[in-house]
Amino acid sequence: MSSMAVVRASRPNFLILAPLCVWLGIALAWRQPVEVQGLDIALVMLGALLAHAAINLLNEYQDFHSGLDLMTRRTPFSGGSGALPEEPTAAPRVLATAIAMLAGVVMVGGYFLWLRGLPISIVGLGGLALVVGYTRWITRSPWACLLAPGLGFGPVMVLGTMLALGGSPGMSAILVALVVMLLVSELLLINQFPDVEADRRVGRRHVPVVLGMAAAARIVVALLLGAYLLLVAGCVAGFLPPSGLLALLPSPIALWIAWRLPRVLGDRSGLSRVLGVNVATLLTTLGFLGVGLGWG
Structure with a gap:
């Protein structure tokens, strides 16, 4: 039972995000004159999955001990997995597994530090700081809490993958x-x-707590639509291949999210529907972007 609680606490349904970000880093490296090794791809993928699972486990452990997990009404996309409230004795194993996974991340990072040198250490240490500090400290600052997840999966994971495979950062990356x-x-x-x-x-003092739901919804819309506009600008300017525009295929759904979100802030079932559509939109956008970068 404890082992199953650990698996649930790692939120396996959400771990697909890490491989998608790694795939983008691989595609960027392939576009450069570097020889990409299969072992390096496997190790960077392993490190990304371990880091993502570790932060999920730490978040679950700390939310259980703070009492937050006992206050939330869980949805498929928020409120934690519910594993530790149902199996409290699994908490030490969840923490131990998170620490073991972080040790694995450090070992993978050490290999790439030996292989590629100092730039990897800067990215790696930044990523570790985000993993360790997110729940306990970063969630106390609204703007740090807003930026930290994006920094972890964007500059840290995407650029870190490309650097680990021998690529050099440029405007496209x-x-x-x-x-x-x-x-x-x-x-x-x-x-x-x-x-x-x-x-x-x-x-916790994240943006919806500090600014309110309506203001936070406007920031959601700005971030979501801003990502697509930045993608278009990169393709028009020639920094990204025209095939990168494949990532615009889910943009009509993103427009629906931007229109619908402010209308369901007080409707829990309607909000949950928007959350589900939003997850699917993000994953398909990143998937199409990876295909576009690899194809172009």
Whole structure:
């Protein structure tokens, strides 16, 4: 039972985001004159999955101990997995697994530090700081809480993958990392909406708590639409290949999210529907972007 609780606490349904971000880094590296090794791809993918699972486990462990998990009304996209409230004795194993996964991330990072040198250490240490500090400290600052998820999956994971595979950062890589940053920060921001009252009670100070739901919804729309506009600008300017416009295929659904979100802030079932559509939109956008970069 404890082992199953650990698996649930890692939120396996959401771990697809890490491979998609790694795939973008791989596609960027392939576009450069570097020889990409299969072992390096496997290791960077492993490191990304371990880091993503570790932050999910730490978040679940700390939310359980703060009492937050007992206050939230869970949805498929917010409120935690519910694993530890149902199996409290699994908490030490969840923490131990998170630490073991972080140790694995450090080992993978050490290999790439030996292989590629100092730039990897800057990205890697930044990523570790985000993983360790997110729930305990970063969630106390609205703007840090807003930017941290996007930084972790965009500049850290996308650019970190490209650097680990021997690529060099350029404008195309920076644009892709920024697109990912905007989309992932938007994803985490909108997923905070159902838990506002519970988060406020345990001292979290993210954007919906500090500015209110209506203002936070406007920021969600700005981040979401800003990501697509940045993508278009990058393709028009020639920094990204025309095939990168494949990532615009889900944009009509993004427009629906931007229109619908302000209308369901007080409707829990309607909000949950928007959250689900938003997750699917983000994942398909990143998937099409990866195809476009690899094809172009």
